[in-house]
Amino acid sequence: MKRSTYIVMAVMALLFAVSWYFKAATYHGNVMSPLVAGFMITLAAFLTLAIISFVYQDNPFYKFAEHLFVGISAAFWMCQSFWSTIVGNLIPRISTGLSKYFGQPYRDEPWNFVYWLPVILGILLLLRLSSKIGWVSRWALAFIVGTTAGLSFIRYLRSDFMEQISSTMVPLLAAGNSGESLLSNITLSATGPFVAMLTNWVIFLGVICGIVYFFFSKEHTGLFGRASRVGIWILMITFGAAFGYTVMGRITLLVGRLTFLYKDWLGLIS
Amino acid sequence: MKREVPLFITFFVGTLLIASVFIPPAESWGENFSVYFDIIAVFAFFLGGGNLLRIHLQKVASKRPDWGYSIVTLVAFLVMLAAGLFKLGNPGGISGNLTTAQSWFQILFQNIMSPLGSTMYALLAFFVASASYRAFRAKNRDATILLVAAFIILLGRTPFGTMLTSWIPPQYDLLQVPNLAIWIMSGPNLAGQRAIMIGIGLGIVSMSLRILLGIERTYLGDDR
Amino acid sequence: MLFRVAIAFACLFIIAGVAGQPAGDTALAVQQTIAPVTSLIATNHEYDNGTGIDLIWVPSIDDRLAPSRVTGYEVWRSVVGGSGSRIAELPAGANKFTDEQCSRESTYVYSVVAISVAGNAVSISTAPIQPAREWINLHRLNLLAIAFLVSAAVIYFIQSARSGKKLFVRKIAGLDAVDDAIGRATEMGRPILFIPGIQDMDDVQTIAAITILGRVSRVVADYDTKIKMPVSRSLVMTAARETIKASYMAAGRPDAYNDDMVSYVTDEQFGYVAAVDGIMVREKPATCFYLGAFFAESLILAETGNSVGAIQIAGTAMPAQIPFFVAACDFALIGEELFAASAYLSNEPKQLGSLKGQDVGKAVALVVIVVGTMAATIGSAWDVTFMNQLWSALKVVFQTN
Numbered sequence: 001m002k003r004s005t006y007i008v009m010a011v012m013a014l015l016f017a018v019s020w021y022f023k024a025a026t027y028h029g030n031v032m033s034p035l036v037a038g039f040m041i042t043l044a045a046f047l048t049l050a051i052i053s054f055v056y057q058d059n060p061f062y063k064f065a066e067h068l069f070v071g072i073s074a075a076f077w078m079c080q081s082f083w084s085t086i087v088g089n090l091i092p093r094i095s096t097g098l099s100k101y102f103g104q105p106y107r108d109e110p111w112n113f114v115y116w117l118p119v120i121l122g123i124l125l126l127l128r129l130s131s132k133i134g135w136v137s138r139w140a141l142a143f144i145v146g147t148t149a150g151l152s153f154i155r156y157l158r159s160d161f162m163e164q165i166s167s168t169m170v171p172l173l174a175a176g177n178s179g180e181s182l183l184s185n186i187t188l189s190a191t192g193p194f195v196a197m198l199t200n201w202v203i204f205l206g207v208i209c210g211i212v213y214f215f216f217s218k219e220h221t222g223l224f225g226r227a228s229r230v231g232i233w234i235l236m237i238t239f240g241a242a243f244g245y246t247v248m249g250r251i252t253l254l255v256g257r258l259t260f261l262y263k264d265w266l267g268l269i270s
Numbered sequence: 271m272k273r274e275v276p277l278f279i280t281f282f283v284g285t286l287l288i289a290s291v292f293i294p295p296a297e298s299w300g301e302n303f304s305v306y307f308d309i310i311a312v313f314a315f316f317l318g319g320g321n322l323l324r325i326h327l328q329k330v331a332s333k334r335p336d337w338g339y340s341i342v343t344l345v346a347f348l349v350m351l352a353a354g355l356f357k358l359g360n361p362g363g364i365s366g367n368l369t370t371a372q373s374w375f376q377i378l379f380q381n382i383m384s385p386l387g388s389t390m391y392a393l394l395a396f397f398v399a400s401a402s403y404r405a406f407r408a409k410n411r412d413a414t415i416l417l418v419a420a421f422i423i424l425l426g427r428t429p430f431g432t433m434l435t436s437w438i439p440p441q442y443d444l445l446q447v448p449n450l451a452i453w454i455m456s457g458p459n460l461a462g463q464r465a466i467m468i469g470i471g472l473g474i475v476s477m478s479l480r481i482l483l484g485i486e487r488t489y490l491g492d493d494r
Numbered sequence: 495m496l497f498r499v500a501i502a503f504a505c506l507f508i509i510a511g512v513a514g515q516p517a518g519d520t521a522l523a524v525q526q527t528i529a530p531v532t533s534l535i536a537t538n539h540e541y542d543n544g545t546g547i548d549l550i551w552v553p554s555i556d557d558r559l560a561p562s563r564v565t566g567y568e569v570w571r572s573v574v575g576g577s578g579s580r581i582a583e584l585p586a587g588a589n590k591f592t593d594e595q596c597s598r599e600s601t602y603v604y605s606v607v608a609i610s611v612a613g614n615a616v617s618i619s620t621a622p623i624q625p626a627r628e629w630i631n632l633h634r635l636n637l638l639a640i641a642f643l644v645s646a647a648v649i650y651f652i653q654s655a656r657s658g659k660k661l662f663v664r665k666i667a668g669l670d671a672v673d674d675a676i677g678r679a680t681e682m683g684r685p686i687l688f689i690p691g692i693q694d695m696d697d698v699q700t701i702a703a704i705t706i707l708g709r710v711s712r713v714v715a716d717y718d719t720k721i722k723m724p725v726s727r728s729l730v731m732t733a734a735r736e737t738i739k740a741s742y743m744a745a746g747r748p749d750a751y752n753d754d755m756v757s758y759v760t761d762e763q764f765g766y767v768a769a770v771d772g773i774m775v776r777e778k779p780a781t782c783f784y785l786g787a788f789f790a791e792s793l794i795l796a797e798t799g800n801s802v803g804a805i806q807i808a809g810t811a812m813p814a815q816i817p818f819f820v821a822a823c824d825f826a827l828i829g830e831e832l833f834a835a836s837a838y839l840s841n842e843p844k845q846l847g848s849l850k851g852q853d854v855g856k857a858v859a860l861v862v863i864v865v866g867t868m869a870a871t872i873g874s875a876w877d878v879t880f881m882n883q884l885w886s887a888l889k890v891v892f893q894t895n
Contacts, residue, residue: 031371040381047382051389051768055396058775066768067339069386071346073762074322076383078315079354079375083368085308103365118306122313128732129317135272138490140310141733142276143283144695145489147303149478150287152698157641158894160471164464165859166892169866169885173875187441190449202457203464204867210465211860214830216663216838217850231465235828236412238462239817240419241454243405246814247398247424254395257388292631292638295543307696311729318728318758325757383762390764394790397797404800405821416817463813466829470811472855473833474698475641476648476848481701485652485844486836488708488740489701489733 005060012061016042019265026267045265048257090115168207172200206234277484284482322347350378419454426451528556528563530615531606536623541634544598544627550590554608554615562586566609569593574601574622596625636891643858648851655847663846668807668825669838675805676713679780685720686710687779689770689795690734691786691810692763694727698833699811703786704733705836706809710783711738715745723756724773726766731758767791771798784808784823785832788815796822809835862888 024038032040050065091098092107093115099106121140128137174193186194212224213231220228262268287303290296326340352358353374360366360373369376405417425431431447438446444453480486531551539546549569557564564586571593572578582591596602605619655661679686688710690703707723714721721738725731734756742751759769771794774782782799784792785808792808792815799806800822808819809827819826827835834852837845866888873881 032377036377040377044381044385048385048389051386051393054771055393058772063336063339063772064342065386066772067342068346068382069390069762069765069768070322070760071343071348072350072378072383073387073765074319074758074760075347075350075354076375076379077761078319078351079368081308081312081315082355085305085312089305090309101364114302115306115309118309119313121306122310125310125313125729125732126316129320137732138272138276138736139279141695141729141736142279142490144307144310144729145481145701145733146280146283147287147307148696148698148701149280149481150284151300151303151696152474153284153288153478153482154291154637154641156471156474156698157644158637160467161475161644161855161859162471162637162640162892162894164467164471165862165866166889166894168464168863169870169888169892171870171874172867173871188444189441190444190446190453192441195444195453199453199457203461204863206458206461207464207468207863208860210462211468211856214465214469215853215856216666216834217661217853218664219662220664232412233415234458234462234465236415236820237419237454237458238466238813239820240416240421241423241459241462242814243402243416243817243821244420244423244451245427245455247402247420248427250392250394250398253388253392257385257392260385288641292634294541294628294631297543297631304696307694311694311727314728314732316728318731321728321731321758322760325754383765386768387762387764390768390794391790394793397793400797400800401793401818401821413821416820420817466811466813466816468856468859469828469830470833472644472852472859473811473830475644475855476852477698477702477705477833477836479645479648480652480837480845480848483649483652485848486705488737488836489704490736490740 009060012046016046019045023265041265045261048261052257090119094119164207168203170200170203172204173197205230210234273490276490277487280490281482281484284478319347319351346382350375353378419458422447422454423451527613528608528610528615529554530608530617531567532617534604534606534617534620536602536604536620538623538626539592539594541628541631542594542625544625545596546592546594547596547602547604547623547625548590548592549604549606549620551606551617553587553589556610557586557608563610563612564608565611568607568609570605570607572603574603576600578603598625598627600624633895637894640891644851644855647854648848651850651854652844652847655843655850658843661843661846661850663838663849666827666831666834666838668809668827668831669835671805671807671825672710672839673713675781675807676710676717676719678805680717680719682780684780685722685777686714687770687774687777687782687799687804688721688723689782689784689786690723690725690730691784691788692726692766692791693787695729695733697787699787700727700730702833702836704730704737706783706785706832706839707734708737708741709836709839711741712744714738715742715747715750718747718750721755722773722777722779724759724766724770725756726759726761726763728758731756763789763791767794770795774798774802774804778802779804782806784810784819785827785835786810788812788819790815793818793822799823862892 019042020038022038023041024034027034027037029037031037047065047068050061053059054062087102087104091102092104093109093112096106121143125137125140128134174197188195209227209231211231212227213235215224215228218224259269263270283303287300290299323344326344329337329340330344354368357364357366357368358374359377360368360370360375362370366373369379402420405413405420425434426448431451435446443449477486481489531554534549534551537548539548554564556562566586567584567588568580569582569584569591570578571581581593581595584591593602593604601622601624603619603622606617608615608617651661676686688707690707691697691700693700695701711721723734723738725734735753738755739748739751742748759766775798779799779802782795782804784795784806788810789812792810792812796806796808796819806823807825807827808823809832810816810819811829811832813829816826816828830852834849837849866885869881869885869888872878873885
């Protein structure tokens, strides 16, 4: 490493120590000891800065934060799954002794023995580590893929196909109004009947052209091609809307982190 | 055996779950199978965790570039694993609540994992700016439509949008930016969303069928 | 005769006069108590596993007058030969409830209590009822019919393509670019990065990603390009390894395969993103694939990939994330194109046939939307009965329950 790197490291360490001391001295909570609390909030601030530094370029502080994040979070989710799935859902159905050990009420239900099936499949999956009978792990994969395919088939057919079609079928003219009186009274009032009708027409034609864009087995030429072009524009408006809708939220997130640094750590704003 | 059994399992489980939707006594099977999936996924953690340990141990052992950071990952992983599995520092012991404030697990989550996660998430503010700039530079019609829609929605969600166009009289107030933003969301945006969803629905149905019928089998390590 | 009639009238007047007397203490007490609900009927909840009973009733008369004096209703259930308990609290105005916590072995009796500040009124109990189980859900016949129709179309075109019928499939730019993108990585001597989203194998988008990986890794194996696939789920790691390994076997180069091509990082969304970003800036992949289910991380990944100059091909069915891929990647597969990608890349007739089958589904959607909307418009604007009937019929066919 270069000499300048050592100097930066030393300055960071010094700042860390100063922050640790001051945060410990001003800690008033009772969850942990002041020394631990002072260390933790300083660490949180340091890690926040380390991640933000990535915007400039990759650097040792980011690498440290990244590797720490990976280690901690991988174990975090493993523990969460162990306690919620194995202890919370599996053990209370297959073992009275273990249920008692973990303080879980035993669920004495018929068909509990079926829960041995995922256990067996889980073990088959682990046999992948063996080079001789590793192929049986595919049985577990086949089970999972079959489950996902079966469940998704119906779920998306209902929610994405049928429901969307049925909610698109709405009248394009107001009830009892054949259009003459409406056309004589065109205003662009956001809550007016003309705009309501316009919206319905846009949705109707937009959905049609959007679907046309997705056709795979027909050349997009002529009228079909023109509808497909309109379909792309509709999709682009949709994407733009989602884009614009998200921007503000993303900036709020950054403000949240800056608030943590300035308020919780440095105490510069109250 | 190696080829036929997995294909049969996929077909059998998939058709069973599709059929279960129409058979009231079997209707809860879908939820049950999701639980089975979760249980199998926990077993898979042995493979994932083992892989994580192996990669970083190898890196340390062979002193490859940046091997020092691998020690950080290893220590963090093992400490957090011990804190979570043995519920270290938890006043309730092994049957205590995993996320009790005083437990190591929660302290490490609160002070390390949570700030890291939210800062990584917050980086989006920078990336959204650079992506907008890129879209702004793209000089084709599609990108312009996207950008104009995005700009109207963005402006419509700020007080500036209201200030800018509040002079427009009520009979034309659709042209006021906040109203226009709402109209885009409930009109063309909705149409686009629906067209995408109808396509997705059919795409998933067709892919599921290809999988269940064994036409698509690359996921089984079978390319024939 | 006349006298009798006169007496009868006199009596009537007296009765009417007494009844019409204004408030005394008794009258006030009568006003304060409320009337119970009436016509309470319990019926078996149709097409379930024998766990549900439907209740309907006419709300208390005091609930129907404005202002309502009823504050809410309680539903009580007792098992015949056992004790009773309150099973639900409902707001004023409620007139139905479905008890979904029944057992097929028991017989139940229900009553509904109208609640008011002044006091409660209990309804007459229902007749004893035992829930029944049905074996087929007839309410879902429409779903069955549509599932059958779409499946039949897909299977028909798969078969017809198998028998050698020529099929046209339009170009999908993002997928035509796959070979070139891999070739570019080979020429530059840099790796390919394949990100299969951040969801597990229980998400159909991840499975789509794995099927595309099968095609991509086949080209990778042929070209002898380096592929790097960090994943956020252990099961995805296992499936991806099987897939890539098979591609290397098929390419006749099993020795070139290495388990380390796929590595598990962490299940945590942003922990995974932090690591992938690190890999990108350090190893500078020439090509990045982002295919699968993505959330907020889509833009972080795509922008970092952009900054290292990678060719990027992305695809997702998450409507909120497609815009970011469209803005930041060279090619983006939109929704359905992600699921069609594997079939398209395989270039096998039977796979391409399924795409044609999907198009039949789209044609059905178009026809139904056009006919349904026209029927709705004509029916409601000019009050044409037949059109209204057609509209409601189509609604029934496409309703979900």
